[in-house]
Amino acid sequence: MTPAETPNTSAGIPIPRRPVRVRIAPSPTGEPHVGTAYIALFNLAFARKHQGQFILRIEDTDQKRSTPQSEAAILKSLRWCGLQWDEGPDVGGPVGPYRQSERSELYQTHAQQLINSGRAYRCFCSAQRLDEVRAAQRAAGQDWRYDGHCRGLDPAVGAERATNGETHVIRLKMPTSGETIVPDALRGGVRYENHRVDDQILLKSDGLPTYHLANVVDDHLMAITHVIRAEEWINSTPKHIELYDAFGWEPPVFIHMPLLRNADKSKISKRKNPVSLDYYRRSGILPEAFVNFLGHLGYSMPDEREVFTLEEFIEALDLTRISLGGPVFDLDKLSHINGLHIRALSPTTLSQRVAAFCNDDELGSLIAELARERMDTLADMLDIESLIIGAEVDWTEHQGHLFVGAASKRKNKSIVLDAKRSRAYFDDLIARMEALKEWNKEAIETVLREAVAKANIQVGDGFMAVRVAIAGRPNAPGLFETLEALGRALSLARLRRVSNWLKGHSGQLAERKQKLQRQLQQLEAWEARIALAKQAGGRFDPKEGQ
């Protein structure tokens, strides 16, 4: 190592004396993955922290599975996350192209170079022979490793057969003795015995490289200083180290991140966990909250802050703080963090975000404040939206609440559903609301309280009746705010409908009364049994004795 390359360190991570350059290298073979965003976050933050560059490189050497649609979706999703790259296939840069499918000659040249130096060789083994060898090795209880059949082939003969158009691949000639130490910055040196490492295929028979060759060549040519990638790669790193050595290049610093996990601790997978970034975007997760959440996985801020921005994350980044245990991707916590971010938004910003999410400006501003404290995700506003759209609302499941005065009479161990009194209350309220000059929550509160006083009922009782009348259910946003957002016309329509219903259902009250009285009796019986159970020191089981 020359003096100019003598590394200094940043909190234990070696930093070469040249610009820090890191990369994210997704394979465009499917949905944009949360793991990609996770690794991209740490790469981007590391680059920014050290005034370096963050590169996006598309690893599309698998012709069968790569698609342009997938590539576009990945780029879009990473942008949604706010993880913008400095160089990439769409923005260009000095060391492009940034799509491996456009760099094939480069890999072929380099593979040839390794053949010339005796560090790689052509292999003409058929898939069938490979299968047989594999089967034999398995039967003998051995690991699968290429048996070196073509390893000793005369390079001149190999070249000639290749020239004659014979199908072949190029393999790495891995040393058969000694060991390779992978210098992982978080784990120290990880030792591998060379004889256990396979003669990896570097160039496939279609002329395209495998990941191993392409990533080493590109990382070198793109002057990557730090490879921050998932731990699943650590076992193939000795091959990469061997390649750097064969080329005579200095390897980058390796930093292997823990793998994201499903709830059962296995590697995160779409079978067991939503892994598509689209899922989170369309579920109403805020990108800044998503990134905040990713920053909690396998990592914590030095001051244990729970809520932070990308900028704060970058500012405080210290890769040595990474925990190596694989973190479970906990949707509950993501939801919580998202809720915190939503509630921290200004009223204007929140209504803009909701409007953008539901594609309706007016609805957005109407709903935002009603839903703010009830939302963990933007999608939760849908629940509120239903409250303020439409002339009718279904309250059949909660119609008992439409009767006022009932609660106060429970003390007399009977429930009276007074339809007449309830209707008088609603009609009085309707009249007061019709007379209002201004339709706003303050005026609405005033007339509501007046109506309650006039009816001589409890405030909670009267409010609940109106709440169910307009929302169809007992748990809903603030009453005055909801009425204001609903607007006078729709509010009055819903209240009138209740008034009419009360009139039409007076004949059924006796039946309802009996039913409710039976429920009351059951309640009292339970209370008695609970008291008994407590005396006996046991637990109450509602199913027992029914």
Next chain:
RNA sequence: GGCCCCAUCGUCUAGUCGGGUCCAGGACAUCGGCCUUUCACGCCGACGACGCGGGUUCAAAUCCCGCUGGGGUCACCA
């Protein structure tokens, strides 16, 4: 199975490098309570972990060894 990595509350983690202030702190979830026009938000409280066994040491969550457990990896996929 071979090899490799990892190991603090159910989950995310602080503390581990530089042993003592940790009978282990915070957050999510859960369960109580308060606030209150309901729900929610917010606030307060409860429950809850150093996997096990050896060793080193006056002292170990922290250092060493073994075991157990979990995960990854063993393709002409990345």
